Amino acid sequence: MIPFLDLKKINLRHEEAILNSVHKVLHSGWYILGEEVKAFESEFAEYCGTKFALGVANGLDALELIIRGYDIGPGDEVIVPSNTYIASILSISANGATPVLVEPDILTYNIDPAKIEESITTRTKAILVVHLYGQACNMEPINKIAEKYNLKVIEDCAQAHGAIYAERKVGNLGNAAAFSFYPGKNLGALGDAGAITTNDEILFRNLQALRNYGSHKKYENLFKGYNSRLDELQAPILSAKLKCLDQDNERRRNIASYYLNNINNEHIILPYVEENTESHVWHVFVVRISSRSNFIEYMTQQGVQTMIHYPIPPHKQEAYKEWNDLSFPISEQIHSEIISLPISPVMDMEDVKRVVEVVNEYKPY
Numbered sequence: 001m002i003p004f005l006d007l008k009k010i011n012l013r014h015e016e017a018i019l020n021s022v023h024k025v026l027h028s029g030w031y032i033l034g035e036e037v038k039a040f041e042s043e044f045a046e047y048c049g050t051k052f053a054l055g056v057a058n059g060l061d062a063l064e065l066i067i068r069g070y071d072i073g074p075g076d077e078v079i080v081p082s083n084t085y086i087a088s089i090l091s092i093s094a095n096g097a098t099p100v101l102v103e104p105d106i107l108t109y110n111i112d113p114a115k116i117e118e119s120i121t122t123r124t125k126a127i128l129v130v131h132l133y134g135q136a137c138n139m140e141p142i143n144k145i146a147e148k149y150n151l152k153v154i155e156d157c158a159q160a161h162g163a164i165y166a167e168r169k170v171g172n173l174g175n176a177a178a179f180s181f182y183p184g185k186n187l188g189a190l191g192d193a194g195a196i197t198t199n200d201e202i203l204f205r206n207l208q209a210l211r212n213y214g215s216h217k218k219y220e221n222l223f224k225g226y227n228s229r230l231d232e233l234q235a236p237i238l239s240a241k242l243k244c245l246d247q248d249n250e251r252r253r254n255i256a257s258y259y260l261n262n263i264n265n266e267h268i269i270l271p272y273v274e275e276n277t278e279s280h281v282w283h284v285f286v287v288r289i290s291s292r293s294n295f296i297e298y299m300t301q302q303g304v305q306t307m308i309h310y311p312i313p314p315h316k317q318e319a320y321k322e323w324n325d326l327s328f329p330i331s332e333q334i335h336s337e338i339i340s341l342p343i344s345p346v347m348d349m350e351d352v353k354r355v356v357e358v359v360n361e362y363k364p365y
């Protein structure tokens with residue numbers, strides 16, 4: 001079986017650094033918000049090109065904290081793509097604000113900038129963009145709209161660590177950005193972890209307190225805060241893996257370009273790519289096919305594991321019953337046709353070629 005993603009193989013490349021990290025933290029005697037978290041935060045800010053980075057417990061918390069930090073809550077609206085992973089939307093709901101779903105562009109699967117303005121009301125406070133599947137959104141028109149209506153731009157970078165748009169890294173393209181280091185992401189920890197990047201010093205100072213019970217100073221609480229801290233033990237592991245991120249993304253790009261150049265099955269719609277290849281870090285390689293369940297069965301028989309990112313659109317989820325009757329035809333089409341092929345920095349060329357062969361031989365039956 002060609003696995004969709006071999007996480008063990010990915011992490012065993014760093015075995016020595018990981019064991020050293022555990023040893024170092026164990027012997028430091030300091031286990032929460034210590035030197036390791038501080039070091040990773042400054043390395044990650046430098047990597048993204050932002051003034052600040054803040055380690056938090058996971059990607060959802062990163063988003064939720066940013067929204068809270070901007071005082072967006074009940075009565076406020078936040079624009080968000082209708083085809084994102086549910087966490088982007090949950091972060092808005094968790095703050096009591098109203099998510100306003102906007103359809104994606106059928107080519108890039110990212111939010112369609114041309115559809116944003118018609119969804120803005122007097123209650124709109126922010127646009128939450130998601131660099132879905134690893135491809136940076138078309139930020140120029142989005143930032144123009146945000147400026148015109150005085151909205152915050154929040155980036156969900158959970159799938160796009162290291163992607164570059166107009167010579168700037170994601171995480172440095174709006175007011176604040178959320179990253180997830182869930183194990184399967186392009187930069188993954190050995191458990192839950194996340195970060196926020198921003199150039200906004202006031203937001204950063206408030207979030208520093210908010211992630212730690214609302215406290216800047218031990219036992220003094222400015223806000224009704226959270227406990228959402230990056231683990232001291234995950235931080236040095238992330239520092240070690242961050243050094244390989246660009247190289248890993250380059251490997252993903254090579255596999256993606258092999259797929260793009262060699263898959264030629266008339267039933268398969270390949271992903272669209274911008275001219276600037278750096279704008280995509282290929283968190284997943286998503287193709288579309290109308291006979292999806294048939295295709296999955298065939299791929300499994302041929303020994304290739306596939307996945308769907310994601311099978312149910314957010315507005316059709318039980319958790320959002322109030323939206324179940326709404327219609328987002330582009331999202332619905334995407335969710336019913338997409339399928340992700342294996343891609344990872346540790347996938348060998350033989351397996352990549354085998355996937356191409358199998359996909360090219362597919363005929364709907």
Ligand SMILES: *Cc1c(COP(=O)(O)O)cnc(C)c1O
Pocket residue numbers: 058059060061084085087088130156158159179180181182192193194
């Ligand atoms: C993974 C992911 C998240 C959530 O990150 P967690 O660390 O699992 O909380 C949010 N948004 C998107 C787009 C994601 O892919």
